Structure formats: structure tokens, C-alpha cells
Amino acid sequence: MVDAVIIDGYTDEPAGLGVPPYLDAIQRYVAGAIWYVRPEWQVEYFTIDQIRENPKLLRVANKARLVVFIAGTAVPGKYLGGTPISYEELVRYTRLIKGPVKVLGGPAARFGFGVEGGRSAIPKEEIKELFDVVAYGDVEAVVLELLQEGLRVEQVNVYATLRRSGRELNEIARRGAHIAIKHPCYPERIIAEIETYRGCPKAYFGRPCSFCIERFYGKPDFRPIEGILKEIEELYKVGVRRIRLGRQPDLYAYMAIGIGELEFPRPNVNAIHKLFRGIRMVAPNLRTLHIDNVNPGTVCHWKEEAYKVTKIIVKYHTPGDVAAMGIESADPKVIKLNNLKVMPEEAMEAIRIINEVGANRGWNGLPHLLPGVNFVHGLKGESEKTYELNLEFMKEVYKRGYMVRRINIRQVMAFPGTEMWDVGDAIIRRHKAIFRIYKEKMRKEIDLPMLRRVIPPLTILREAYTEAYDEKKKLTYARQIGSYPILIAIPLKLPLCKEMDFTVIRYGYRSVTGLPYPIPINKLEYKLLKLIPGLGDRTAANIIRSRPLKSLDEAINIGVPPDIAKHFDFTEN
């Protein structure tokens, strides 16, 4: 008999991702809170995609005593790994579940239901009637109280929170690790999103960025190193091999010195070192250890410390890592009016520092650690000039020879309680046409050449996972497993759910075309052979005529450049 069911509608917040293959911390905390009070309870975990595929799972939920929905994409993007629950689905599924106590938690409960970038969120009050309890505070704290009160909903403080620095939350996190085995991507692909702290250091100065919802988490509240390590150790014990330190507004400010005194507190190099070294001690054979969210302001204000922290990350992590930086705008007027973090020259400096330490290529074919750039549109003071300045800024980044792993362009989603709520989507609507042109320009003029720089032709991308086959386009899609993975399109039908290596041969704006490595030279059709950079029509035709090729020498003798021939697989069948 199942006692409790967690329905994961997926989460995406500025700090924290929970769309497969990611399993966010909140979902695990809820399981941990249940087992903290009721260690004997059987807890099931279903993703919304599993329910769409098999609605009978709702029957299991209907027989449980407690059903917790987790939902809310506060920074919605496009996801290959799953589709977040829609508002209509939330309404439909909650109505179908009648017996158990129903709880809603996550960003949808806390901040309102985000629909899409460029539109305002559905206020949380509208969701209230669908549930017995809507957790306006921390859902794990609310579930904890609910169980301690014997499921008497009227006794529960829906605003309850749990301090990240406290013993209880860290114990809950440790216990909740066990729910990971129920995730559809377990064990190969699952990435456990780890929280190191929450709350922005800017909270002390009353000037949060105009659109940001991190303010609702209050002042920074750090999880102790010990607590984080115990949780990771437990995840590792149950078989999770991929970790991302993604649930914090700025990893470089973990345990920072001068919180409350400085808008950009000094990075605590020792604490970050202890954390990373400790992770490798409790989880020695992690296959992915990535990070997320770095405040460019911290990097450019504390250069020496930022170098040290970046070196620590590069020493302990796995390559292909991204320091996603919310630069948001390169327009000084927008920066000022919205209390953003850095002026363009400061952002440039942060990009330089991360490049200097992180640009070396790792074993999986990707540079170790590169900056990611986030731009937000629709902010106060935005004009046509803003779009020009953003493009100019990125052109300058390219001109200076730096690498950027990805440029994330999004439209603001206004949440109640932020300065942007009154503005809503008015500016976005006004700039709709410019936005489209600008995005296209950014993709063509920056993304494309940048991708060639980050992943030059004939790069071998190791251990990518084949995820889907598009029958119409005759393309298999694969991705390496980690932060902001590059999509590899392969013009062949390949077995799915396999880890393979690929040689990069072509480029899209945000994806590459690859062939399996080593390239099966005796099997490929002429039209695919022609795509291999440096081969051309004539050599491709030579290959066809001389097949089967048996050795590197044979390939070189018919005109294949040696650096290309070394990618070939000479197997005949």
C-alpha cells in the first residue's frame, strides 16, 4: 500500500532546475520530510510525463493518504527531457484525485504559476481552491508539519519554512536522497540538483534586481558543508553518479565573507575548497560534477579570489561545465533602472577571468568551464538601443577571443511582489518585432561562430547519450549529460539510450551535426561522407570507389588528410 505520492510537475527557478534528467532538491526534500516523520511510509514518485503516458498511475495516487504536487517554472525554457505540467493539467489532475490530502508546493505555490516567458504569472491565490494545502513557505516544512499534525490540514502553517543552516533540513535532505531511485532517468542519466544556500546577498541592501524572485527567500542562509556532503554521500550510495551544485544564486558567494556588509561579499575560498574536496571524498567516481549560477559581480569585484575558486572548480569538477552568469543587459540605463548586477565592462571582466582558467579542453571534448550569458528582455528602461548594445557586447566578447558556452535570451516573466509586476509584459509587447530580429541576429552572428570556437570541427564529443529519433528528419539526437548540454544531431538511425562518442562535422545555431566516432567509413553513404570537413566531393568519391578501406595508410593514399583519417573506423561490416 502506497502512503504518499509525489507528483513532479517539474520546476525551474533562477536557482534550481528540476526537469529530467534533473531531479531538483525540493522533490527530494518532500520525500525526506515524509520519511523524517513516517520512516515506515511507502512513498511513490511519478513525473508528470509518466502520468501523461499512463494516467492509471493516478489510481495509485487516489489510494494514498497524501499527494504532493510539485510544480512551477519561474524561468520557463524549452526542455528536451520533459514537459512541465500546464495549468490546465494541474486543474484536471487535482480534480481527478479525490481521497487523499492534496498539497501543492514549489515555485507555483510560492510565487504563482508561470506560463511562459513574456507573460505574467497566474497569481497563487487562483490555485488555492484546487488543493487542501498550498505551501506558500517551504513545501518540505509544510509537509513535515502536516504529518506531525496527523494530516489535519487546519493545523498547518502554510507559511512554514526550514532554515537551510539547521540540522532538520539537512537530515531531511539526507533521507530524501532515496527517492532518486524512482526517477525515470535513474541510474544512468539522473542529475541531482544540490542546494548549497538560498537568498541573495543583495537582500541586505533593499535593492534586488527588479525581476528576481530570489528576494522571497530572504537573506542568505547557507547549508553547512557537512550537511551537503552527507546528502551527496547518500545519493551516491543509492547509485546517483551525477551532481550539479545548482541551487544557489551565486556559487562563488557560498559562505562568503562580509554578507550583510557588502553587496558583493568576498568569496570564501577555503569553504568552497572544502566543499569540492569533500564531494570527491564521499562520491569519488562521479561521472558529472557541474555547477550553475555565478554572479559576474562577485567575480569582477574579487578577482584574486575568483581565480582561486575557478581553479578549485576546474580541479574537482567534470569538463563541459558552465558558469551561467546573469548579465541580463548591456544597456547602462536598463542596468541602473533595474538594479542589475554589473555594468558591461565588469561583465566582460568576469567573462575574461572564467575563460582564463576554464577554457582548456577536457577529456569529453568540451572546455572545462566556460561562462554562460543570460540576457533578460522587457525590463524597465528598455529601448531599441538596448538590443543594439547587447549585440555589440557579445560581438566584443567574440572579438576578444573569449568563449561563451551559451547565450540565453529570455523575456521577463513578471511575478507579484517584484518591481516588474506593475510593468508586466507591456515592454515585451512593444518590442515584439525587434526581439525576433535581434534573437535571429544573435544566433547567426554570435552563436554560430562561437559554437565553432567552443567545439571546433572534428572535435570528439565523448559519452553522449542517444535520446530520440526524428523519423521525418531522419536524425538521431544525442547529448552529453551535464549542464546546458549541446544537442548533437546525427543523420543516421542509431539505437536509443546508448552512450556513444561523436565527431563534430557541422553546425547549427545551437546544435552540432555529428557522426559516430570512430566514423564507419566503409558504411556511410556518399552524401554523408561529403559532409566530413576537409573531405570534399572528390575524396568522398575516392573513398566510395576504394572501399573497403582497411587501414589509415590506405585512406591517406587515396587523399584523405591524416588528421581526418585518424577518425575512421575501418571495420568492413
Ligand code: SF4
Ligand atoms: S543578484 Fe539579482 S538576480 Fe541575482 S539573486 Fe540577487 S536579486 Fe536575484
